[in-house]
Amino acid sequence: MSPVTFEPAEAHEVVRALAAVAAADGAILSREESVLEAFAIAHGIGGHVWLAAPLDELALARAVTPPEKRREVVRLCLEMAHSDREYAASEQQMIARIARALEIGEAELRTLTAETKRPR
Numbered sequence: 839m840s841p842v843t844f845e846p847a848e849a850h851e852v853v854r855a856l857a858a859v860a861a862a863d864g865a866i867l868s869r870e871e872s873v874l875e876a877f878a879i880a881h882g883i884g885g886h887v888w889l890a891a892p893l894d895e896l897a898l899a900r901a902v903t904p905p906e907k908r909r910e911v912v913r914l915c916l917e918m919a920h921s922d923r924e925y926a927a928s929e930q931q932m933i934a935r936i937a938r939a940l941e942i943g944e945a946e947l948r949t950l951t952a953e954t955k956r957p958r
Contacts, residue, residue, distance in 0.1 A: 842910040849881035851901040858893035863926040895939035908940040916954035
């Protein structure tokens with residue numbers, strides 16, 4: 839399966855979602871900031887774009903419509919949440935909110951969560 843890429847308008851919303859997950863447990867760590875920067879650079883959007891506006895999950899849902907891209911957004915958010923080796927309750931709540939907006943059901947979210955927790 840080829841990697842999922844996002845158009846700039848999609849990427850703007852995705853990076854905000856990633857930042858919201860990173861900040862959900864209190865602060866964006868340097869490791870998380872590096873992931874955010876790498877995503878922004880890979881998708882041709884300006885650095886620190888996630889600081890401009892908080893997460894708007896409805897804007898995210900409008901921007902990212904293909905099911906495979908929506909699934910990838912949730913997977914990326916889960917990877918962000920697990921990057922510090924602790925999946926905090928606040929991160930779980932934020933990801934559930936994002937998943938609901940993207941019409942990712944609870945069963946699929948559980949599957950994605952289990953897949954993301956596996957060592958790579």
